[in-house]
Amino acid sequence: MRSVLGGGIVALAGLCATPAHAADEEIQVYMNEFNDLHQLGLDVHVNYVPSGDRTPDYTGAEIGVHRLRVTPEFAYALDRHFELGAYLPLTTLDHTGTFRVEGAKLRLKWMGSHTSHGFFYGLNYELGRVDHKLDQNPWNNEIKLIGGWEGDKWIIAANTNIDFAVSGPAKGPADIELATKVGYKLTRATTIGFESYNGIGTVRNFGAVSASDQASYLVVDTRIGAWDLNAGVGKGYGTNKDDVIVKFVIGVPMGR
Template identity: 40%
Template sequence: MKRKLFAFVVGAVMIFPCFCFAANEEIQVYMDDLSQPGHFGIDIHNNVVISGDKNAPYPGGLAPRHQYRLTPEFYYGLTKTLELGGYLLGTRSADGQTHFEGEKVRLKYIAPHDADHGFFWGANLEVGRTNLYASPQPWNAELKGIAGYRTGNWTFAINPNFDWSLSSGGGPVTLNVDGKVAYKVTEKTQIGLEAYNELGPLRNLQALNQNSKTLYLALEHDFGAFDLNAGIGRGLTTDADKWVLKFIVGTHF
């Protein structure tokens, strides 16, 4: 098992950085998956901005264009409804410089439900400390709602995300709403659409043509030893990166 984990991590790290092309550290709609109690898992989040802004979003930040982001995520099943996880954030900018941006921890809850049919819900609380490359505020938090429904071969899910800074003078609470619709082509393969929508400050939501909004065509496949979520995203607003490619490779043990 140790050899399997080592080979998985090294392979993912060696293969994906060669793209050297950033978006958020994880581009995924949270679902009802949890590690079994007493078991570990790891996801390797990768994304590259193929076409985006050449300018940094704030002084000290990194320009998105041709930036590659690598985020290993480790998680552990505490109970049948609770999972503890953590992220290590890293990027490689267009000039080839690598940066470690910080770390985050999360606690995910999923209510008991039928895993194959019907409604599911839960929540994920995340707290992290990052440097200036990732955010102008070092301490930040996010509360993510998780809701979805399965019927036949179709799956629908939505994540309302409330983000705020834990640092002094960090600004207002903001709202993002992410969602997905997926169709099961085979027992191991799904295709679908994922939407990621920034709506601005919670007390003053902005027009739909403002902030970043991106639509992804996504593929999910279970290879047995590991699973894959891959997608190509198209920015729908001027604030969004124009084209983004993402890969998430995961395994459990």
């Protein structure tokens, strides 16, 4: 199974080498989380940029600074290894106070192992269509390789994200990002940690770190009653125009 998935990733990256932008409606490192079997789950992704560069990335692009993004993510586990997900809808409240619905995305996640202790690994595939204000290319794909380890006190995870456009006027080589997380468990309900999202170039210019977006976050994961919360404050650097980013992932109890 893993060899087939690996071969498919290489083939897609080579055949569809086109640019995509980081899915900044979702600032999250995938770990060993998996929805309850045959139950609908909901995470709400929220992020806000209080300071940064006001220059748009391209003509007609939405400016990131002072923009609030709120994206519900629904999930449904088909079995113990496959999970369907939908980011629906992608919404923004821009610096002028204008509210917009700007797209939707679907995903399919496969987890080979996702126990609460020990090694875990998996793969996530995402396809979405977004408004021109978010991306010059309306249809985009992402392949995410997931891996990590969880112990009694520490959890470590890494994602390799390969982003490429399906259609649009600004196609180019697929972007590659390495997202990592290290967390320390203060209690059974609360973990503090560090997340880093580092562009490492494209499939044709691998290792071009200085020409890519970078961001690092101090984060806390906790549980408040039946609600789960990931909260973080981050700093953008490299080519990232967002100086300070505040982000939340809110796990909404559905039927619990």
